[in-house]
Amino acid sequence: MKNPLARKSWSPFVVGACIGVLSWFAFLTADHPLGITTAFEHSAALLIGLSAPQAVATHAYFQQHDPKIGWEWMLVVGVFIGALISAATAGDRTSLVVPSLWKWRFGESVWRRLAAAFFGGGLMMFGARLANGCTSGHGISGSLQLAASSWLFSVIFFGTSIATAFALFGREGRRHV
Amino acid sequence: MFDPIWKLILGLGTGIVFGILLQKGGVAKFRVILGQFLFTDWTVVKVMGTAICVGGVGIYAMLPTEAVELHVKPLIWGGVVAGGLCFGIGMATFGYCPGTGVAACGEGRRDAMMGVLGMLIGAGVYVALYPTIKPWLRQFGDAGSVTLPDLTGTSPWWWLAAIVVAAGFLFIRSHRSGTTKPATTKSGAPKRV
Numbered sequence: 001m002k003n004p005l006a007r008k009s010w011s012p013f014v015v016g017a018c019i020g021v022l023s024w025f026a027f028l029t030a031d032h033p034l035g036i037t038t039a040f041e042h043s044a045a046l047l048i049g050l051s052a053p054q055a056v057a058t059h060a061y062f063q064q065h066d067p068k069i070g071w072e073w074m075l076v077v078g079v080f081i082g083a084l085i086s087a088a089t090a091g092d093r094t095s096l097v098v099p100s101l102w103k104w105r106f107g108e109s110v111w112r113r114l115a116a117a118f119f120g121g122g123l124m125m126f127g128a129r130l131a132n133g134c135t136s137g138h139g140i141s142g143s144l145q146l147a148a149s150s151w152l153f154s155v156i157f158f159g160t161s162i163a164t165a166f167a168l169f170g171r172e173g174r175r176h177v
Numbered sequence: 178m179f180d181p182i183w184k185l186i187l188g189l190g191t192g193i194v195f196g197i198l199l200q201k202g203g204v205a206k207f208r209v210i211l212g213q214f215l216f217t218d219w220t221v222v223k224v225m226g227t228a229i230c231v232g233g234v235g236i237y238a239m240l241p242t243e244a245v246e247l248h249v250k251p252l253i254w255g256g257v258v259a260g261g262l263c264f265g266i267g268m269a270t271f272g273y274c275p276g277t278g279v280a281a282c283g284e285g286r287r288d289a290m291m292g293v294l295g296m297l298i299g300a301g302v303y304v305a306l307y308p309t310i311k312p313w314l315r316q317f318g319d320a321g322s323v324t325l326p327d328l329t330g331t332s333p334w335w336w337l338a339a340i341v342v343a344a345g346f347l348f349i350r351s352h353r354s355g356t357t358k359p360a361t362t363k364s365g366a367p368k369r370v
Contacts, residue, residue: 016224030184048301120267143229
């Protein structure tokens with residue numbers, strides 16, 4: 001039988017079911033829902049703390065939070081390693097900078113794409129910390145617990161992303177995805 | 178500053194499995210994420226919907242045994258609404274979500290690497306502005322850590338049943354139209370990454 005890791009993709013339903021089971025595992029073993037963005041907040045806070053130790057003493061964030069390298073921080077490292085293993089085993093690695101849909105709409109400029117990714121990623125993370133979660137923490141982990149905050153967040157972000165995608169790429173963009 | 182070592186290793190192992198799943202699910206790809214928002218590719222909804230079904234039924238089934246506890250995030254109205262708007266605009270521009278952005282770095286995608294750097298800066302801006310932002314967000318009220326069954330006074334199993342039926346419908350429809358592997362078949366051309 002062929003190694004399943006060598007296949008480029010699995011059925012989205014199989015993947016979804018496995019993520020569901022993985023979230024049982026996370027609740028059972030670490031008493032923690034799957035989430036990504038708290039680790040980024042803590043990393044940024046630790047870096048700020050290192051570069052400006054005197055500011056930390058009076059800053060409200062550091063009085064109310066205890067940033068640390070914990071389970072969730074290692075989860076993020078693991079996601080990187082897991083995706084690397086998966087893509088390398090299947091020959092699905094790429095050094096792509098400008099995806100084809102983006103190229104069709106905004107041209108081949110590498111710097112334009114990187115700038116959009118930088119600011120898009122930054123705004124996305126800022127929003128995730130305002131709301132206390134992301135596609136994993138709210139979208140999957142929160143929704144499966146039937147949390148009111150998570151369903152509201154998911155509806156708002158999905159709707160906003162749809163509107164933004166159509167504003168950026170238009171109906172014509174659908175033929176170039 | 179550090180969790181105990183067993184917890185770090187547990188987190189790493191859980192993350193590696195999560196990373197493999199995100200990569201195999203095809204959701205670490207720009208065209209799959211944007212394809213969902215432009216309604217040409219339903220992979221994201223299928224993955225998330227199935228995860229919510231399986232995860233939710235399992236967690237709620239285990240609740241009475243006290244093997245698991247719920248971790249419901251508070252409904253701070255200002256934070257959830259403003260956060261959802263920023264997140265939505267950012268994600269459609271970036272083309273990955275936080276988890277799949279990290280997975281896309283593992284796949285080698287350069288734009289994702291730049292976006293993850295942006296994510297770290299975005300988190301830093303939040304931490305720096307925290308003393309101003311937090312009180313501002315809270316002025317719109319905090320409904321607490323409530324679930325939809327709490328709010329409506331209904332059994333969680335009605336909600337879970339509805340979600341399972343919706344996902345089942347999606348599954349049947351998807352298999353009838355023969356698009357079981359939309360991550361690659363929709364575009365048809367493997368070179369289009």
